Amino acid sequence: MLKFTAEHEWLELDGDVATVGITTYAVEQLGDLVFVELPEVGKSFAKNDDAATVESVKAASEVYCPLDGEITAVNEAIVADPSLINSDPQGAGWFFKLKLKNPADADGLLDEAAYKELIA
Amino acid sequence: MDDTAALKKTPLHALHLSLGARMVPFAGYDMPVQYPAGVMKEHLHTRTEAGLFDVSHMGQIIVKAKSGTYEDAALALESLVPVDILGLAEGRQRYGFFTDDTGGILDDLMITHVDDHLFVVVNAACKEADLAHLQANIGDQCDITLLNRALIALQGPRAVEVLAELWADVAAMKFMDVRHCRLHDISCLVSRSGYSGEDGFEISIPADKAEDVAMRLLEHPDVQAIGLGARDSLRLEAGLCLYGNDIDTTTSPVEAALEWAMQKARRAGGARAGGFPGSGRILSELENGAARRRVGLKPEGKAPVRGHAKLYADAEGKTEIGEVTSGGFGPSVEGPVAMGYLPISHAAVGNQVYAEVRGKFLPVTVSALPFVTPTYKR
Numbered sequence: 001m002l003k004f005t006a007e008h009e010w011l012e013l014d015g016d017v018a019t020v021g022i023t024t025y026a027v028e029q030l031g032d033l034v035f036v037e038l039p040e041v042g043k044s045f046a047k048n049d050d051a052a053t054v055e056s057v058k059a060a061s062e063v064y065c066p067l068d069g070e071i072t073a074v075n076e077a078i079v080a081d082p083s084l085i086n087s088d089p090q091g092a093g094w095f096f097k098l099k100l101k102n103p104a105d106a107d108g109l110l111d112e113a114a115y116k117e118l119i120a
Numbered sequence: 121m122d123d124t125a126a127l128k129k130t131p132l133h134a135l136h137l138s139l140g141a142r143m144v145p146f147a148g149y150d151m152p153v154q155y156p157a158g159v160m161k162e163h164l165h166t167r168t169e170a171g172l173f174d175v176s177h178m179g180q181i182i183v184k185a186k187s188g189t190y191e192d193a194a195l196a197l198e199s200l201v202p203v204d205i206l207g208l209a210e211g212r213q214r215y216g217f218f219t220d221d222t223g224g225i226l227d228d229l230m231i232t233h234v235d236d237h238l239f240v241v242v243n244a245a246c247k248e249a250d251l252a253h254l255q256a257n258i259g260d261q262c263d264i265t266l267l268n269r270a271l272i273a274l275q276g277p278r279a280v281e282v283l284a285e286l287w288a289d290v291a292a293m294k295f296m297d298v299r300h301c302r303l304h305d306i307s308c309l310v311s312r313s314g315y316s317g318e319d320g321f322e323i324s325i326p327a328d329k330a331e332d333v334a335m336r337l338l339e340h341p342d343v344q345a346i347g348l349g350a351r352d353s354l355r356l357e358a359g360l361c362l363y364g365n366d367i368d369t370t371t372s373p374v375e376a377a378l379e380w381a382m383q384k385a386r387r388a389g390g391a392r393a394g395g396f397p398g399s400g401r402i403l404s405e406l407e408n409g410a411a412r413r414r415v416g417l418k419p420e421g422k423a424p425v426r427g428h429a430k431l432y433a434d435a436e437g438k439t440e441i442g443e444v445t446s447g448g449f450g451p452s453v454e455g456p457v458a459m460g461y462l463p464i465s466h467a468a469v470g471n472q473v474y475a476e477v478r479g480k481f482l483p484v485t486v487s488a489l490p491f492v493t494p495t496y497k498r
Contacts, residue, residue, distance in 0.1 A: 031349070032160035034449040035422050035456075037478075053478065055424050057159040057449045058349050 003106055004115035009066045010090055016103040020066060021094040022054070022085070025119045031056045033082040038074040039096060045069065047105075052095050054085065066109065068101040130176035131270040131330040139338075139345050146348055147244035149177040154347040162350035163451040166316055167492070170276040171346035172337050179247030180267040180324055183254065184237035187261075193238050196258040197231070202373065202396045204383035208233040213296045213311050215381050217373060218253060223398030223405070224369035225376065226253065228361060230322075232298045232311065239298075239309065241271065241322075243363045270330030275320030275354070277495060278342040283310075283321055286336060290321070295496040303333050315351070317358025317494045356457060357450045359416060359489030365427055366414060366445040366459055372398070374405035375461065377414045377489075382406065413467045416487035417444065417458040417475070423482060424449050424456040425475040431460055432474045437481045441466055444475060450491055457491045458484070 001013045008026035011018040027033070035055040045051050045065035052063035074096045078084050085093035100106065110118065127150040136143065141152030152174065154162060165171055185192035194205040203216035210233050218226040227246035232239040242250045247266070254264045274283055283290045286303045290310060293299060298311040306329040314320035325333050337343050352362070361367045367376045385391045388403050396402075419425045424447060431442040447458030458475070466473055469488050474481040 031154060032158045034160075035424055037423070055449070057163070057353055057451065058153075060424070060426065 001106075002112055003066075003109040004112065005064070005066045005109055006118060007064050009063065011066055011098075011106065011109065013103075013106055016100050017072060018067065018069070018098045018100055018106070019094050020096055020098055022063060022089060023115070024089045027086055027089040027093075030054065030061060031058065033085050036078050036082050036085070036095075038076075038079060039071045041071050041074060043071050045071070045098075054082070063095060065098065067098065067105050069098040070101075071096050072099050073097040128177075130174055131327040132174045132176060132272070132334055135331050135334055136174065136345070141345070141347060144348070147177055149244060151177060152345070152347040154349045155345050157344065159347070159349035159353065160451050162344065162346045163353050165344050166276045166318060166346055166350060166354055167452050168277065169342045169344070170274055170278040170282050170320075170340075171316070171350070172334060172343050173273040173275065173346050173351055174270075174334070175273050175322070176270040176330065177244035178271055179242040179244065179250060180269050180271060181240045181242060181247075181251065181254070182237055182263075182265040182267060183240060183258070184263045184265070185261060186263060188236060190233065190236050190238075193236075193262055194233075196261045197238055198386070198392060199395055200253070200257055200397065201231070202382045202386050202399065202402055203231065204385040204392075205231060205233075205238070206392065207383070207385055210235070211298050213298050213313055217367070217378070217381070218250065219373065219396055219398040219402065220369055221397045222369070223372040223401030225363075225367045225371055225373060226250070226369060228363050228367060230311075230313065234298060234309065239324075245364060267324075268327055270325045270327050271322060272325065272330065272334055272337075273314045273316075273320060273322045274337060274343070275314045275316040275318045275346075277319060279318070279320040280497075282337060282340045282343055285340070293497075295319075295498050304336060306333055308333065312497065315358070315360055316354040317360070317490055317492050318354075319495045319497050353448055353451060356446050356448060356459065357452055357491045358494060359459065359491060361414070362446055371414070371461070372405055372410060373402060375410040375412055375414065379406060409464065412442065412461050412463050414445070414459060415462050415467050416489040416491060417447070417460055417473075417484045418487040418491075419456040419458060419475060420483045420485065422455065423477055425458045425477055425482065425484060429458075429460075429475045429477060431462060431484070432476065432481060433466060435474050435481050435483070437474065437476055441473065453491050459489070462486065
């Protein structure tokens, strides 16, 4: 199941684990990405905490934790090559996996249709 | 209210939109920050081929002496800038800056000796203040006229061949030469200069003909339109100051490492020493040095260090010693680059300091400027 936040993160839900990244729309707004800072595996975040940072040639942007949870994996490939986020933001350019504290909270996020309406 | 409605447009505004530019407000103008290719590709294209920039938002001003002689205009302008303007040959251009009474920098500008007058190009955000400054101080001796013309910059190693297809004589010009020319029967003023660290040209064009000239250049397969995003990363790699970031009224020309722009004639012992605002401080700093200095900064690792990041002498962030004024990612350097001010005690090339980025103190090495080797045709 695919969910979205109004801050332009996407979540692919698999049971109580969400794979999180930033949307194609967000990446288009940011432009060429040159640097990524990812959270540490094992660290817990609350919803809307700064979990990661992406930087384009021009500016830095925070990536928020979309729900309460613990980081179980991070995508080192985007640290080595941030352009992966530009080329495949909703695939190979994922950021981290998050074990959700309250999986039911995901119901409160946007579905794909609602997100598309938001950015239209 | 829609904020963009109040923004001014350059004569090339419609062309930017037709090329798919992303527009942003900049110095009161609606300007292209990037085109569909993106900042990275635009930057690298300029370094390897040729990039076309719209810089029409900048102010183009004629300073002409009421007496009609170049000498009178030059001497009048020398009362506002620490630059040798009387000695500027016809058809030559020079970088300079307006100083204030405390020795700070009011704006930086390009000054050209054209025929019997001066042609100066100033920053967009400063142009109204610059006009008032000129009018108030030398308006009794000179007519000051703000031109309504477009200005484009063609920058990069292919720029000369591309422009030579429109006007063959351009190939004989050297860095900082300026010539009247006709590009397809459009009367233009061309200077071999720019702000990218590359060989290139700035072309002043009548506003109603600007799109014609820009389109002809863009038709060339080697030329791409380049936005403000890449203009900023190019000038940062070239170690060139951005007014409002790297220089302003709180920085003196010597602190800003701009001594090269102040010729002997205006320094202590020179034929026309002093006589410009803040000359006491500036002449003294030219003799004795300033307490701090603008330096290049090369962050270790991959994290960009941006403007306003604080600089520390130690890795624990105990002793704050300066601030980054411009910083980002250098596509040609393939890593982060920055400029900032450090006390002389810490300003030697190779010295290590620390920049605060999101609560961490990252090692940064003082580096020689520019970060890329310029390809100017001297």
